[in-house]
Amino acid sequence: MTVIAVAGGTGGVGKTLVERLAREPQIKLVILSRSKSTSEGNVQHVQIDYSDIPSMTMELERHNVHTIISTIGLVSDETSQSQLNLIEAAEKAQPTKRFIPSEYSFIQTSELLSVDPSIKYWLDAAQRLQASSLQFTRVIPGFFMDYWGMPHAKTNLQPYIFGIDIAGAVAAIPGDGNDTICMTYTYDLADYMVQLLELQEWPEFSIFVGDETTYNEILKTVEEIKGEKFKITYDSLEAIDAGDVTVPPMPSSMGSPEELKEVTALVSRLIVNGVFDLPKANRMSDHFSQVQPMKVKEFLNRCWRQT
CATH class of the missing domain: 3.90.25.10 (UDP-galactose 4-epimerase, domain 1)
Known part of the structure; x- marks a missing residue:
């Protein structure tokens, strides 16, 4: 049974992913959260401190987390650093091999920094993952x-x-x-993500278009x-x-x-x-009929x- 951890899985698109993944019998689900919460059913809540990389590494190892899906809202330097710290903890954790960073929008590029300076948060995460030993993919569902x-x-x-x-x-x-x-409906994205997790290899960008x-x-x-x-x-x-x-x-x-x-x-x-x-070429949604x-x-x- 594969252990999947969702960071920020108590609200927004993270909660939708948790609802869908919890229905998969082959997945053991962990929610990583700053606040303490009671575990329900086959979903285990784990309280973590995003500023403490060693303790996060220990929690990932203790729960044998194989894949992390981050849905942290990147709205500030602090939240961006939280995700970067989680990536570092994931790379240090022995059982953790895969990481999906928080994106869920359009393809962020440096050319767009003049339009939206906060794109830096997404680019920083992508660069950190490229420099890591982790397998990763950037999920792009549009609006x-x-x-x-x-x-x-x-x-x-x-x-x-x-x-x-x-x-x-x-x-x-x-x-x-x-x-x-x-555009993609969030519950359709969750269905696509279930299929994505079953692939042995991931592309740099996983584009889904409903x-x-x-x-x-x-x-x-x-x-x-x-x-x-x-x-x-x-x-x-x-x-x-x-x-x-x-x-x-x-x-x-x-x-x-x-x-x-x-x-x-x-x-x-x-x-x-x-x-x-x-881009119309190589959309992952075309592969999951x-x-x-x-x-x-x-x-x-x-x-x-x-x-």
Whole structure:
């Protein structure tokens, strides 16, 4: 039985992966967490200190962890260092051979640092893994489809409105709305990850695409589903570059007006730079035909048809 450890598996995409992996009889599952928690079923919770590499190494060895899946939210220097420390502990731990770093978005490259300086966190992890003896792969599912189904979709992601407030029939579209966005539903990603873990060899990038769409296509579909025209604003490339973006209506619980504008501007820049138009060659999702991913139109219909 292979022992898989999920770092940050108590929320977000990590929780979704834990839910799915816990159904696999050949996997013994461990959740690595800063906080103390009670183990449930075949899922064991292990409290760790990300600043203490020797103690993390001991825990990985004590639980005979073979593979680590990191879902740590890389939102600061501190969280980035936590993952780097975990990579070092994994390399030192005798039974640990494989590591999946926290990415779950687009392919991060140094050329995009001017658009999003925090990409450094992902690049640092990739460089550390390349210099290690660990086998690794960087999981790239594009944008998570879940966001366009909230609050009706089954998901563990925190709510946020990107571009289109479907419930409020309001849209704030970056550019001309025709930029390709590759999307994957988080539960489909979890199914793909189960298949990925069974492979003997991993590519540097494991690209999974559930469907391809654009903001204009999403808009057309939800207008048809809801039977109403949305109030639409298109932000020009110049406005996006200046950070002068239109923010869709969002409750204050999602962040301050300044934070919401900053996030909206960043995501808009990324979309118009084409980062979510993932390479078509060598997509891992093409190799796992047993997974039938949710398509955008089907997803939107399921979430919004009866509302």
